[in-house]
Amino acid sequence: MYNNGRKKYCCAYTNCPYKKTESLKATGHKNKETRNYKKPTCKYEGYTGDTYCKDCGTLLSSGKPTKKFDHDWNSGTVTKKATCKEEGSVTYTCENCGETETVSTKKTKHDYREEQHKNATCTENGYSISVCQVCNDKKKEEIVAKGHSKGIRNKTTATCKAEGYTGDTYCRTCKTLLEEGKILPKLEHQWNDGTVTKRATYETAGELTYRCRKCAAKRIISIEKLAYPKVGTSYTISGNEYKVSKPGAEVILVKTSKTTKNVTVPAQIYAQGITYKVTSIGAKAFNNNKNLTKVTIGTNIVEINSNAFFNCKNLKTVTIKSVYLTRKTANKKAFKNAHKKLVIRVPKKVKKIYKKIFKGLKVK
Template identity: 50%
Template sequence: MENGNGTATCQREGCGKSHTHTLDEGEVTKKSSYEDTGVKTYHCKEADCNYTKTEDIAATGHTWHTWDAGKTTTKATCTKAGVTTYTCTACGATRTEPIAATGHNWDDGKITTKASCDHTGVKTYTCKTCGDTRTETIAMLEHTWDDGQVTTKPTCIEKGIRTYTCKVCKATKTEDIEATGHDYKVKDHKDATCTEDGYTTSVCKNCGDEKKETIKATGHDWNKGEVTTKATCTEAGVMTYTCNVCKETKTEEIEATGHQHTEIRDKKDATCTETGYTGDTYCKDCDTKLSDGKEIPATGHQNKEVRDKKAATCTKAGYTGNTYCKDCGELLKTGKETDALGHTWGKGKVTRKSTYTAAGQITYICSRCGKKRVITTKKLFYPKAGTKYTVAGCQYKVIKAGAEVSLVGTNKNAKSVTIPAVIKVKGVTYKVTSIGTKAFNGSKKLTKVTVGANIKKISNNAFFKCKSLKTVTIKSVLLTKKTASKRAFKGISRNMVMKVPKKMKKVYVKIFKGLKVK
């Protein structure tokens, strides 16, 4: 029988012996796993003793899982994420990772509502996968405005209004027309004098507004003045000024001159061997002696000069000259000969510019001796055909190098245009012989045109839609049916009058049939 203190008593009848349990090494009766504990059982070694003892064996566990390749357990859609499940090949544990939503696969879209100038449009896109749709707004179109109409005329001080209407949706917008400003005419005038203000009164021709402007007094216009009392060395003088307009006078004091004009008297120059005297100082105006002179010691040979000096030229040798005492004339030093210098030409000067008809010249002048050397330069090339120039607001294109140009464009704001017989550009004189297609196109303000005497051709549509054009004066007698026709004046007013040379009237009536030719 187990006593509970590590001993046991035999219960056989008549025995009653007790012993201490001696346990064996034990055996694993349940193996442990990654998660579950195991069991180790020990037995008492005594014969006929059935005593046993058990101990737990800790679960083995593991530091990392060995995951399989995973399996999609929930598929991803366009908007919802899916799930991938991974299983540990050692313990059977599982983990999950999300699969990103695929996103919509939109088609190229279809315009379901067209945009116009009064509303936006709509473009609808459909997902190729799930059929969902989305929309984008198409911006409104710009209005197509007409040329506008003056709905309120401007006055001298108030702006007018020009109203524009959309050709598509009839919407309108307005723009201010600047006030014309007053057009004043002088009503009364008084000139200003030297001391009194003048004025000018003006009245507006259009609205009658009157304004008066003050003309400030001019102030005196003094002459250069006249010395009425001369100043002396010790006394002030008087300068009198007279107004050139009103003859009023004013005076200014002229300061005493002081002893300004002096001279030296009894002066004697020192020589190489004799003393001199600086001389006494006198005022030339009042003859007052101002100061005494002093004795000057003999100079010795101090004042020297070079004689017989000859400068070297470009081609001839020079001479440094002999040194003499200027006072006593003694020769102090003999000079030496110097070499000829040679010419120094410098950069040269264009003495005759090259032109399109004649060669030019560059003249070089030696800076020392003035000798000239002339080099001839080549003639200029005429600007090629197609070259464009702008003269007096008109555009011309060269059609024959050095000889002829065509008028191809004008100032669109000009009211009157005169096409000259010739133009001169960069020294070249060109005949203006033709007017190009649409040369005056867009000239809405044009009312008068004079065509020069050298025009041989007027292209079709040259004056296209010049609806304000009233008078065309043609001085040329060179136009023919092949080089001009009424098609040049397509879209103009029916009231336009064409003035032509008297001797060409019959010819030009036929050429410009349907137009008013006088």
């Protein structure tokens, strides 16, 4: 209650006129109650109810509507069976209020069975024709061509000996030749580093043999003859020095040991695999050899240069085996200042000629 009240007081003594009044505060709406409440159902909305003061009957607040409950549908009854041509229906009943609702159901799938079939090939499409066993509806499905399944035949690998072939392209399915292959050129040989199978000499060419690492083929290359040592090339053999005068053929004796008493000038020498004829005794080859007493000159000597035996004061015997000396290639100046009793021994058939060559010396 929201209105203030009043309270009056009177004196308790008789005949006393005294009175007083007190103001009382309003008590407020303490006793409340709900009116017009309505429970919701699956058919109708409900209502929360209005709030009233129980003491004064004043409407304190209005209520609100509440939503209906959902129907409590049963599992439904098929009222029309669906087929592959028409939809069906199912009717549901609320178990609370008895209200019904009918819902349509989808058509069923066709019960197709294949009646005709043509397989697809590599290049042509195929097809399949099926008929529904319920409604006789027909459907045709195209089967897409598979395309060629490519494979290679007749492929050969190129080698160093023979050409190769990329191979022909065939379809593995229909065996059709799709593309011819190409010839592959022979491979180049892979030669090894080569082996000397015949050594070159001064007389003959050599051979260098290469072998292919893949096919064992061989290739032989000629190695040029060895070049003879040049003119002037020096050799020292048994203390004597020789120099090449004709490459690969002849040498000159140019120097001998000063301590040797008995010297033989050989017909030939062997040096670096070459046999040389000793054809000449150089100027001063025996120069000032005071220990020299005897010399034998080989059969291939064609020239004895002047002063070859210069100042060999103890040289007493010279044996010449060569028959090729002439006045142009030898004379007594070769033995200048040799021993006074020097004797030169020569082959009999050239004795007369050699006496003229070495005129003034004792020739036997």
